[in-house]
Amino acid sequence: MIGLFLKDVINLKQQAKIFLVIAVLFIGISILQQDNSFFAMYMVVFTILVSTTAFAYDDKAKWDRYALTMPVSGRDIVLSKYLLVFVFTVLAFLLTFLLAFSMTHAFHESLTECLTISLASLALSSIILPVFFKFGVEKGRIVMMAIVLAPSFLSLLLSNLNFSAPAPAILSKLEIVAPFAVILILVLSVFLSIRIYKKKEF
Amino acid sequence: MNALELHNLTKQYDGFSLGPVNLTLPSGCIMGFIGENGAGKSTTIKLILNLIRRDGGEISILGQTLSSRNPALKEQIGVVMDESSFPDNLSLKNVDLILKNCYQTWSSERFFRYCNKFDIPEKKVIREYSRGMKMKLSIAVALSHNSRLLILDEATSGLDPVVRDEILDVFLEFIQDERNSIFISSHIISDLEKICDYITFIHKGQILLCEEKDVLLEQYAIAHCTKEQFSALAADAVIGARQNTFGVDALVLRHKIPRDIASDPASLEEIMLYYVKEHQI
The missing domain is CATH 3.40.50.300 (P-loop containing nucleotide triphosphate hydrolases)
Structure with missing residues (x-):
């Protein structure tokens, strides 16, 4: 599995350079505007782009059907992709946290904010990865767009329906439940992906 | 093994x-x-x-x-x-x-x-x-x-x-x-x-042949015969045939044809082509 993970990291190296240049740009904007929400958004997009790009390269080279002839299993291939997403999410978290903390010097606030963003990003990846394993990156992209856009449509819909914001008490409970919910989604996602992958024909 | x-x-x-x-x-x-x-x-x-x-x-x-x-x-x-x-x-x-x-x-x-x-x-x-x-x-x-x-x-x-x-x-x-x-x-x-x-x-989708190459090359030959000679050949000797202006070229089992018919060794490519032709009829 280490080999598979290395393959993605090395293969994405070039892409990563471009991402880094954009990241620096966003950091600049964030500091100028004293608001790091831009950068945080970018980090979410970044982690999703990482997995999309990794899948796209694999698809193009028809890597999977070769990889499966090596002493690795379909399970390894699936897990290596989750490892990739996880590692990049952690990286993105550290970057956003460092930026937020250096700007606000509020440790607890920065931590909560960045953790929330990272958890949201992980949840998003958990939904997208099984889709990629099932449909491949080409068709998966359309589904991904739908998934990414769904929350904004939903909030638009809710505000149009005069749906009032939940009470602060509920929100603070949500704060405790959310991490566990995301972990649960992630674990379910891994099992679902493995199931999907095992049924796949190449 | x-x-x-x-x-x-x-x-x-x-x-x-x-x-x-x-x-x-x-x-x-x-x-x-x-x-x-x-x-x-x-x-x-x-x-x-x-x-x-x-x-x-x-x-x-x-x-x-x-x-x-x-x-x-x-x-x-x-x-x-x-x-x-x-x-x-x-x-x-x-x-x-x-x-x-x-x-x-x-x-x-x-x-x-x-x-x-x-x-x-x-x-x-x-x-x-x-x-x-x-x-x-x-x-x-x-x-x-x-x-x-x-x-x-x-x-x-x-x-x-x-x-x-x-x-x-x-x-x-x-x-x-x-x-x-x-x-x-x-x-x-x-x-x-x-x-x-x-x-x-x-x-x-079907396996037509699975054989040692040397046996294959030895078994088969391309016979060059007239139409009369061709029609006289035993049915189980002929795998496939191709008509031309001079007569008929046929992929045959070498040991099943009369000695007086001129024949060349068949290449694998010919064996494959004649086999496919036969199976298209």
Whole structure:
């Protein structure tokens, strides 16, 4: 599995350079505007782009059907992709946290904010990865767009329906439940992906 | 021990059904798997490699069954697909590093030796490779772990004759070790004629022939006869025939035709063409 993970990291190296240049740009904007929400958004997009790009390269080279002839299993291939997403999410978290903390010097606030963003990003990846394993990156992209856009449509819909914001008490409970919910989604996602992958024909 | 055994292997698709496929490749031999495009070569190879699920039959590789629970067997299978399988941005060093972490029996020394021999550029990334270079890389990879059985799907197609010849030599060298075997599919039959011990011929999902090459070449001949001579031939002596202005050329079983009919040795290509013609009637 280490080999598979290395393959993605090395293969994405070039892409990563471009991402880094954009990241620096966003950091600049964030500091100028004293608001790091831009950068945080970018980090979410970044982690999703990482997995999309990794899948796209694999698809193009028809890597999977070769990889499966090596002493690795379909399970390894699936897990290596989750490892990739996880590692990049952690990286993105550290970057956003460092930026937020250096700007606000509020440790607890920065931590909560960045953790929330990272958890949201992980949840998003958990939904997208099984889709990629099932449909491949080409068709998966359309589904991904739908998934990414769904929350904004939903909030638009809710505000149009005069749906009032939940009470602060509920929100603070949500704060405790959310991490566990995301972990649960992630674990379910891994099992679902493995199931999907095992049924796949190449 | 047999390197590869297929028993009544079947796979059903909409509009195409494969099998039952039966074949046996003894250790130390090269088997050529020939047939037109769409005859079922790649499907058979994918079934062997467990990339698609079979509907029925048995597959035994080096006396074992391939599964994710048997990684040791996968170490011993070198696979070359019809396209290079490595992502675009990798260099030779990257490929070495990655595969070192995938195969326990990986030999970097052997890998770079083959890359050197094949003139694969060290500085370029795979995106910049020609088709020939990609193919050679795949072959170098297949030979750089503890492979006992090479499975090659159209590995020589799209390569120029010089490179093809080079690669065929490497295969012959590989087969010097009697524990090693090669199963190679191709529609470039002249290549296979050069190196194979066994020929399996697949047509529309059915195995028409599975025979030692020398036996095949000895058994069959192209008879050049007049129409009268042709109609006098025993029905079971003729595999396929082609009319021309002078008479009839027919693929025949050599020992079943009268001695006075002129005949030439049949090449594998002719055997395949006449067989297909016969089966189209």
